Amino acid sequence: MRRLWPLTARGTGAGALAVLAFLVAHEAGVGELMYFGVLLLVVIAGSVVSLFTARRTEAVTRSLVPDVAAVGRESTVRVRAGMRSALPTAPGTWEDTLSPGLSGRARGIFPALGSGLRGGDGSVELGYTVLGRARGIHSLGPLVVTATDPFGLARRRFSLGGRTRVTVAPAIVELSTLPTAPGEAGGMLQATTAQLGQGADNLVARPYAPGDSMRRIHWRATAHRDTLMVRQEEQEATPEASVVLDRGVLRWGADAVLAPGLDPAFESGVSAAVSAVMQLVREGYSVELMDSDGAALSDPLAGGEVFDVEALAAQLATLTTRKGDDLGRVAGLFAGVLTGPVVVVTGRLSAGDTEALAPLAHHSALPVLLGVGAASDAVDRLRMAGWCAASLTPDADIAAAWEQAIDRGAARVR
Incomplete structure (x- = not known):
């Protein structure tokens, strides 16, 4: 804190007037001016003391x-x-x-x-x-x-x-909705079976298996099919989506590994990732946010729980990049399964990256990639492989880039 001259302009003027009164009193021999100067100094001193006491x-x-x-x-x-x-x-x-x-x-x-x-x-x-x-x-x-x-x-x-x-926290940008309903985008409310007592509504019958409780025998179905049948229920599964934020330091500026807020490209990437999570949660998806090496960056977020996304944004306030280059492993995280929307947010892309990511497009009903600072030819190769991809500069409109990628996705699923 910069030191401050203890007197105001008024106080400085009063001090100068007291000095002048002393000089005139000494030269002219006017004793009253001497008393006046002393009085001014006493008042000034009292003013200073009053500010430092009690x-x-x-x-x-x-x-x-x-x-x-x-x-x-x-x-x-x-x-x-x-x-x-x-x-x-x-x-x-x-x-x-x-x-x-x-x-x-x-x-x-x-x-x-x-x-x-x-x-x-x-x-x-x-x-x-x-x-x-x-x-x-x-x-x-x-x-x-x-x-x-x-x-x-x-x-x-x-x-x-x-x-x-x-x-x-990073900015959460409002994004446009997905081009299709959750089921059409690979997040269908799929029917899965579960034992009675675990879940929801629709009772069906299945053949008896060793270990089933005799209390679950469905006698009407048993008589109809002439084989022992037990009750089970049909349960609705929540549509799922994944958002991958590539934290590999090679994709971003060198300062991004030191502290948050230093690399504009990585800041745009973090904002794009949490904005995608928010949009997917709003549309009813259960969303998992992960790093490109498969490490979870948060607990799974239930569909519709937008307040949980805001809490996630606060957790991402201190996120930085890390050593390593695992973007090529992303496709392997979803190998052998068909999944709902997968949103990948990354930085610079090489030819090897596009080749490694290409197979993932066939395992997701809506694969979306946003590349901050990615070259246009790399994005074009991903589009040819089936991705809904767009590139953006660090200061570009994230919503516009998302819209550009999703528009291609709308054409893809029609």
């Missing part, structure tokens, strides 16, 4: 609404400072310190305080808005107050409270 700060607390900030979204900050002073103070100014990942006009007029000897809580409430600029963990504070004495002669700058940690 002041007590109880606590400084902050709250954010919403409690997790996001890149590109404003949050309201409420600051409550508990202060007591034996002497009344004049209005001053305040400024809350913002770390580089946040921006806003965090300053204003600090109200006058009455004497704490009269009782009362002595708390001051302040407010301002901040805008998330960079993903990561940032801080607010300390609160810096510049106070003046009641005469406006002296001033003091001091800090109140400590720092408050603020989580800035």
Whole structure:
């Protein structure tokens, strides 16, 4: 905190006038001016002393609404400072310190305080808005107050409270809906069988198997088919989708491995991934977010649970890239199965990457790839292999890139 000259312009002028009074009193022999100069100095000294004594700060607390900030979204900050002073103070100014990942006009007029000897809580409430600029963990504070004495002669700058940690999550962009209904996109509400008591509605009969309880025998079906039949139920399965965020450091800028918010390309990739998760969850899919090496980046998210996606975004606030290059292993994660939508978010692509990813298009009803900084020829090769692919620059519109990829998917499934 920069040191501040303890006198205001008025106080500095009063001090200069006192010195001038001493000089004139000495030269002209006017004793009254000497008393006047002494009086001015006493008042100035008293003003300075009053700012440094009998002041007590109880606590400084902050709250954010919403409690997790996001890149590109404003949050309201409420600051409550508990202060007591034996002497009344004049209005001053305040400024809350913002770390580089946040921006806003965090300053204003600090109200006058009455004497704490009269009782009362002595708390001051302040407010301002901040805008998330960079993903990561940032801080607010300390609160810096510049106070003046009641005469406006002296001033003091001091800090109140400590720092408050603020989580800035990646931006969640609203994306367009998938070109088909969940069932047509490979996430059909498929009928799977389960033993009675595990699930839902539709009772059917199947042949008796060793170990089945005799209480589950379906006598009517047994008589009709002349063989022992037992009850089972038909259960609906939730449509599933997968989102793969490639964290391999070779795909992104070198700074992305150091800390969040440093590489614009990776920031765009993280935002695209969590936005895809949000859109799929809104459409009823159970979504799994994973790394290109198959490691889960979150627990599976149930369809419709958008608040869980917002919690996931907060978890991704500290995500960075990692060593390794596992993009070629993504196709192997889905080998031998037919799955619903698979969204892959990656960075730069090589010819070998497109060859390794090509087979996955035949195992997903809707394979989507968003490549941040990917070359157009690599994207074209993936499209020829059956992918719904689009490339985008770090500062491009994620929703537009998604729309471009999905439009090709709509043509593919018609």
